Amino acid sequence: MTKIVMKFGGTSVESTEKITDVANRVKGEKENGHDIVVVVSAMGKATDELSKLAFELADSPSKREMDMLLSSGEQVTMALLSLKLNAIGVEAISLTGAQAGLITDSVHRNAKVMKMDPSKIDGLLAANKVVIVAGFQGISEAGEITTLGRGGSDTTAVAIAASIEAEICDIYTDVDGIYTSDPRYIESARKLEQLEYDEMLELANLGAGVLHPRAVEFAKNYKVPLRVRPSFKDGEGTILKEEVDVENNLVVRGVAFESDIVRLTIEYEIPFNGSLASIFTTLAANHINVDIIVQSIVEGVKPAVSFSIKKESLSEAITVLETHKQALGFTFADFEVGLSKVSIVGSGMVSNPGVAAQMFDRLRKENIPVKMVSTSEIKVSVVVPQQNMIEAANALHDEFELALTHQSV
Amino acid sequence: MTKIVMKFGGTSVESTEKITDVANRVKGEKENGHDIVVVVSAMGKATDELSKLAFELADSPSKREMDMLLSSGEQVTMALLSLKLNAIGVEAISLTGAQAGLITDSVHRNAKVMKMDPSKIDGLLAANKVVIVAGFQGISEAGEITTLGRGGSDTTAVAIAASIEAEICDIYTDVDGIYTSDPRYIESARKLEQLEYDEMLELANLGAGVLHPRAVEFAKNYKVPLRVRPSFKDGEGTILKEEVDVENNLVVRGVAFESDIVRLTIEYEIPFNGSLASIFTTLAANHINVDIIVQSIVEGVKPAVSFSIKKESLSEAITVLETHKQALGFTFADFEVGLSKVSIVGSGMVSNPGVAAQMFDRLRKENIPVKMVSTSEIKVSVVVPQQNMIEAANALHDEFELALTHQSV
Known part of the structure; x- marks a missing residue:
């Protein structure tokens, strides 16, 4: 039995x-x-x-x-x-x-x-x-x-x-x-x-x-x-x-999306007298879930780090950052609301390096601005304006041919 | 503690x-x-x-x-x-x-x-x-x-x-x-x-x-x-x-009463070819609860046994008795509805033999007919017409002075 x-x-x-x-x-x-x-x-x-x-x-x-x-x-x-x-x-x-x-x-x-x-x-x-x-x-x-x-x-x-x-x-x-x-x-x-x-x-x-x-x-x-x-x-x-x-082994298997994302940006001087790790440790200690983190160091511009959180955590995140900015040694620079996250998922990506490029190319063609990017072995996520979220998800669903029934996944 | x-x-x-x-x-x-x-x-x-x-x-x-x-x-x-x-x-x-x-x-x-x-x-x-x-x-x-x-x-x-x-x-x-x-x-x-x-x-x-x-x-x-x-x-x-x-050791401590009692009577010939025990065994096997049982053998009259049950069991009891009367060897004689049971309770009765007599005497003075009697070491129960139940209970409550607070029981 x-x-x-x-x-x-x-x-x-x-x-x-x-x-x-x-x-x-x-x-x-x-x-x-x-x-x-x-x-x-x-x-x-x-x-x-x-x-x-x-x-x-x-x-x-x-x-x-x-x-x-x-x-x-x-x-x-x-x-x-x-x-x-x-x-x-x-x-x-x-x-x-x-x-x-x-x-x-x-x-x-x-x-x-x-x-x-x-x-x-x-x-x-x-x-x-x-x-x-x-x-x-x-x-x-x-x-x-x-x-x-x-x-x-x-x-x-x-x-x-x-x-x-x-x-x-x-x-x-x-x-x-x-x-x-x-x-x-x-x-x-x-x-x-x-x-x-x-x-x-x-x-x-x-x-x-x-x-x-x-x-x-x-x-x-x-x-x-x-x-x-x-x-x-x-x-x-x-x-x-x-x-x-094996016959079902497509590169991309799903498109996920999530609204109400906020991007926060903080700037710091070099040499940095705090550490990036301590900023995120402090946020975690206050139960603020940070998702995507992007650091940018560009010649002639103050170094900065941007990260995304959910909108519901915004006011608490700002309070925490303001409270600790002296100790952590940074300047709170900016935040942007009205964002969303769109992701493509598929275990085949790891052996198909062109997938992320194909995703960015399609979004560019659709005139959807990409604010942040994050990749893992089986996922690529982009942060885009909330008003473009469904449009982006539909475009990617189409781009990777997820609707085609002959690809019986 | x-x-x-x-x-x-x-x-x-x-x-x-x-x-x-x-x-x-x-x-x-x-x-x-x-x-x-x-x-x-x-x-x-x-x-x-x-x-x-x-x-x-x-x-x-x-x-x-x-x-x-x-x-x-x-x-x-x-x-x-x-x-x-x-x-x-x-x-x-x-x-x-x-x-x-x-x-x-x-x-x-x-x-x-x-x-x-x-x-x-x-x-x-x-x-x-x-x-x-x-x-x-x-x-x-x-x-x-x-x-x-x-x-x-x-x-x-x-x-x-x-x-x-x-x-x-x-x-x-x-x-x-x-x-x-x-x-x-x-x-x-x-x-x-x-x-x-x-x-x-x-x-x-x-x-x-x-x-x-x-x-x-x-x-x-x-x-x-x-x-x-x-x-x-x-x-x-x-x-x-x-x-x-000891100071509270009254003879009677409480008067209980219960309505909706039915008395059933069955008659039999002597020599009895069944047995009284088998009648009550048969009733018990059919989940009919028998309370008081009184047997009367009077010269010149057919011997009979009366017993009380609750009214809700009446139709089933009659069915059971009719079904088994051949096998058990008796004649179903009579039943009387509209009865109730009134009891006096007290552990002192066992050493006070006059209590039952006092009870019957009071009920006689009140002109309340007693249909059946049952006694145990600490209880005497009588079956009386339902319309007399509360009257009887009040009379006995009075008779044994249960209302008197100086007898703090």
Whole structure:
């Protein structure tokens, strides 16, 4: 029998009707002859509602007690799904994270998986039961209930899939799969059949929460094939794996974009009595996420460094820089709002040096000014004016022929 | 430090406002210098709402999964209370039944406490923490989550009190304590200061769910002083113990009554080719609860046996009797509806043989016909017409001077 893990998020189990649909879907897979582990999140808005109660009682509720509180949410879903499966003739049993053997460190609200002991689940699968496990939660060595933080249920599913050596870990969502770009804005965006883990990590914001990066990293480390599939319709979704099939090995696989970017620029004298590192260390210490950094040293002009942050961090970044400019030894020069970031992603770039040039050339032809550039082995990002963002994304989607279905990626 | 257990039921924790009130009450007791364990039920109607979801999904939901489902309810309450206590400066920690060490048998939905290991709680009390434990739930030796059935949170509180050798187990409720009779009907009913466990068991229906008989039996077996107290006002409530103080040792301590009683009569020939035992065995096998049984053998009249049941069981009882009358060898004779049961309770009766006579005498003076009689060591019950029930209860309450405050019982 092939072992598979099926993970359903909160919106897929938000009502008894939807839980019934999930039960029927699980029954179908069981009848296909698979050994099945189902991982579930809390129903719909249950976690938010529990959090709301907590914050009515305490401004900064104990993290340990928040884990105790929130972990009750998945317990409800898994019991309901299990009793529905049993009612329709599928032998099922639900397990808390602790019962399933998911051991974490003891960092409440953001615990890391330390160990996943598959013996309990394997024993139940051998007894022909569908095993339903609470996502998001585990237990520390000290016996404390913990939760895994954002995207935790995806991580649970991947950890279980790795431990029982499942053939595939299916993440059911309300989207059809991962697209070449955001179909809400890029009309010709096309669903990908396959994608590499690293590409998924770079494209994370394309899927807008479809899959949490931590789960993707976990899948990558343990080489668990992950599939993103639609919960309530047919469709093969998108498979994530180490390397996509050779015939699909295109250079660029997706175009991502992000609005509300701000560029900050600071100037300094040479010799610089501070250090660039200390500037960014100070920003990080104040939880300001810096994305692209560009340093320019041009003859006859003061040396400067520019970096991009999200607009929501702007006022705090300025405060931090002003507060520390004496100590750090620089002059705060300028900032530019109304920017956006557009990226092309594809693991084939590393062996195709002309890709960045092709990107800049196309943007030049479209008369879109490029304010900053950043490259990695599988990604090239440019910062462009926000009013050009969708135009740039469409142009690049076209330039790298992502819409063509004969390139079945 | 004196150890005390404080138990709060669902209505006492039904909202964040009430949880705040409970937290303040716990804080007060902590400041009085006690070591405190708090046992909580699920919030208000939470258990009912979870059950409703389950029955939307399955006609007869798996008992194991119902336990998994329902046990999430207390987990919410205990976490909320704990984070509130921490927020108001009282170090607190919540524990599931399993974490607290409450081991049960494996009868899901109606588990019995097998063992309560106090080591975890004692360790936390020693570290000066208020320990909050989920009522109603435990864990079997096999690691399965179980629930204790009706009144389960009371039983949890008593089991913990016994294991940590608490000075007292306070059951907080929405009533002031246990009364000599139901104050909604008997105007002169008076709150009792003390009551014996056995009397409480007999008076159970006086308190209408104030305290579950199983918890009272548990307290009796382990000699745990139990106190029923009002949640949201001052008042010493009623203390239950092995023996009440000598100065309070009245003969009769309470008058209980119950409406909607039916009397069934069956006749048989002598020699009886069946047996009376087999009639009642058959009724019990069909879950029909028989209360009072009276057999009459009078010269020249067919022998008969009468017994009382609740009105809601009447149609089923008649069906069962008709179905089995051939096999059991009797004639179904008669039934009488519109009856009620009135009882006097008091542990002093055993050494005061005149009590029953005094009761009958008073009822005769009031012209209230007595249809059936049943006596135990600490109780005398009579079946009277329903229209005389309150009149009878008032008369007996008066007859045994239960309203008199100088008899501070």
